[in-house]
Amino acid sequence: MKKSLLLIMSTALAGFSASAMGGERVGDFALIDHLGAQHHMAWYDDQRAVVILPQGVDSTDAAALDALQDLRARYEQQGVSFFLLNPGLQTDREAVVADLAELGVELPVLMDDTHLVTEALGVTRMDEVVVYDPSSFEISYRGPIQAATETAITGLLNGERSDLVAVAGTGSMIANNIAEHASLSYVNDIAPIIAENCAECHREGGIAPFAMDSSLAVQGWSPMIREVVLTKRMPPGQIDNKVGHKMKNEMNLSDEEMQKLVRWVDAGSPVDGDEDPLTALTWTGRNALRKTGALLSKGAFKSLKQRINPEQFGGAPLLGLTQNVIKAHGSSNRNHVSGAVKIALDLVQHDMLSQMALDVKEANEIFRPERLVGA
Ligand code: HEC
Secondary structure, eight states, X not given: OHHHHHHHHHHHHHOGGGXXXXXXXXXXXXXXXXXXXXXXXXXXXXXSEEEEEEOOTTTSOHHHHHXXXXXXXXXGGGTEEEEEEEOSSOOOHHHHHHHHHHHTOOOOEEEOTTSHHHHXXXXXXXXXXXXXXXXXXXXXXXXXXXXXXXXXXXXHXXXXXXXXXXXOOOSOBOOOOGGGGTTOOIIIIIHHHHHHHTTTTSSTTSSSSSOOOSHHHHHHHHHHHHHHHHTTOSSSSOOOTTSSOOOTTOOOOOHHHHHHHHHHHXXXXXXXXXXXXXXXXXXXXXXXHHHHHHHTTHHHHHHHHHHOOHHHHSEEEOSSSSSOOEEEOTTOXXXXXXXXXXXXXXXXXXXXXXXXXXXXXXXXXXXXXXXHTTO
């Protein structure tokens, strides 16, 4: 226990190059797959092991993929989940969908657009597979698929905790932009991201439980900041921002902002400069309300719901479909029909489908039914 705590601390202090070498613990993360479904590793804690292999359009390691399919055939039924991971080589999901169809493989491809999960897992080559324990967030094997991979899997199936076995791969190197962020500046890179995306809530009198109003505060919270970025928990209410349409009040961080935050934390959260841009921030009520409004957009959804009265409007939204559908009564008169059209317009204007998808996603995260079994 003590050892792993020390490892976590040294991981936080030692820098990204050592983030997985220094200790087995990778931490929790959340990624969207090539079909748009979110996978939060903490959700897989009912699985005994997770096995992850890099994927790239026309660059997946063929021998490694064969070996993975072989492991999958033998262990999938025993509580081992298998994933592919696109390490930011492609962000175009359709290209990945086509590549998988060509390979004839049906596995979720976790889209690591920022490369940050790949980095945390310590994977640098296309033939390096990772065996990950989704309940302790530790990796027990990293390297080419060989006898030791299977030993790591059976170890987890037997409930054993073992040290990381790391073997360097020989496959092609995975490209990354780590060098661009080799010397991030608190003043020029980090404080502006916090000021723009976090500080309106995380300030004295803000709605968040602690203030990020100085370099010291940001440093102190940096391990947590790393975690909420990798699990996409902050800023709150994130939506899939790669689906083509921009939503109003969208608060997601860009890929580059996420890279800067996590790599700065991995580098030990160094602070430069004499002036602290965060202590200099001032807030007007309106400014703060704008962001809070996004968080509370559910309020708009609620009032919309209150206005949807089938008696009055002669139509009601049908749930469980992927498009806006209004069901009206067969005996509807002219007013009812025009009311139903108005509701349809309202639904589209409020982008209610996205709101509901978000709410369902959040609810799923909190109330995973399998969690309740035996609880
Ligand atoms: C819309 C308001 C809002 C914004 C913007 C926001 N936060 Fe938060 N944050 C909250 C609230 C509320 C909580 C406490 C409840 C929770 O953990 O969900 C919180 C909690 C946290 C925590 C503690 C997590 C925990 O498990 O308790 C961290 C770390 C954090 N935020 C970091 C950030 C970072 C980094 C940003 C910017 C990239 C950010 N927040 C943007 C409202 C916000």
